[in-house]
Amino acid sequence: MTSGGSRLVIPLGVATGAALLTGLYTGLVGAPADAVQGEVQRIMYLHVPTVLSAYLAFTVVFVGSVGYLLTRREGWDILAHASAEIGVLFTALTIAAGAIWGKPTWGAWWTWDARITTTTILLLIYLGYLMLRAAVEDRARGARYAAVVGILGFLDIPVIHKSVEWWRTLHQPSSLARGAIDPVFQLPLMVNLAAFALLYAFLLAQRVGVGRLEAEILRRRLEE
C-alpha cells in the first residue's frame, strides 16, 4: 500500500515553519521602513515571494505537462495538477496582497494596470486548467487537455514579466531583476523568497501524495 506521505514532508514542514517565522521577523521588524512609502512597503515581503512562488509552481506545471505529453506517465500529470493548484493559491494571494498594498500607495484597490491585468489572466488560465480537470470524466483525456493548457498558460509569465516595459503602468519595474534594491531591503526579501520556496515544496510534497493515493484508488475501482 502506498501511504501517500513523503518522507520529506516532516523535515520540510519544520524547515518551512522556521523559515516563515524568520521571514516574518526580518520583514516586519528587522527591515527598515521605506523612505518614500513608509511602513506599508513591508507588504513587499509577502507580495513578491508569493508571485515568484506562483511562477515556480507554473514552471513545474509546464515541465510536468511536457513530461506527460512525451511519456504519458501518470506521475508527470500528478505533479502538474498538484503544482497548478498551489500556483493558483499563490497567484490569488499575490493579487489580494497587491490590492491591499495598492490602496494606500496608489489610492485604489484595483486598476487595469498591465501587470495586474496579465497576472489576473494567469489566475484565470490556471483556474480554467483546474475546472477542465474536474469537468472531463476520462482521466487520461482530461490529463492530455490540461497538459496543453498548462503549457500554453505558461506563456503568460514572460508577458507578465515584460508588461512593465511594454506598456505604461502604475506598477514599478522589477527591482530584483535590475539589481536596483538596497541590501537592507534585499536581505529580508531573500529570506522571505527562500521561506516561500520551502512552503511551496512542503505543500507540493503533500499534494502529490494525495494525487498518488487518489490515482491508486481510481485504478483499483476500475479493476473491480
Add this chain to the structure above:
Amino acid sequence: MGPWGYISAAYLLAAIGLLAYQVRVRRRLKAARRALARMEGGGRP
C-alpha cells in the same frame, strides 16, 4: 486605516488562505488513506 492595518490585513489574509489550503490537503490525504485501507480490507469499515 494606518499602514499597519494594511500590513496586518495582507498577512492575515495570506495566513488564512494558506492554512485553509493546508487543512484541505490533509483532509483529502486522510480520506484517501481511509478509502484505500477499506479497499485493502475487502470492504470492511
